[in-house]
Ligand code: SF4
């Protein structure tokens with residue numbers, strides 16, 4: 505599993521770099537995030553949750569039936585929308601109320 509960063513969307517806030525437990529993310533010469541050693545990403549999705557502009561896509565490997573699908577998040581006030589894009593482009597959205605996260 506690994507992530508892909510859409511640098512066209514990245515605003516260089518650095519949030520993802522602060523939360524990656526493996527220190528896998530770094531700033532390129534433009535201040536935008538890049539991943540080193542993508543094979544070392546263990547898929548915790550912390551960076552995906554942290555990104556305010558949906559610039560990080562988390563790929564769902566064949567080992568969990570992802571078949572090329574991916575996840576990203578969109579923020580809306582107290583809500584975090586997890587968007588799963590399937591191999592055929594269809595989207596499924598799961599919305600989490602961040603104030604009630606322990607209820608899920
Ligand atoms: S998914 Fe987790 S381990 Fe992988 S790059 Fe993001 S924060 Fe780091």
Ligand code: SF4
Nearest residue numbers: 514515517518520555
């Ligand atoms: S959290 Fe998103 S916008 Fe901020 S540096 Fe990382 S990829 Fe770029």
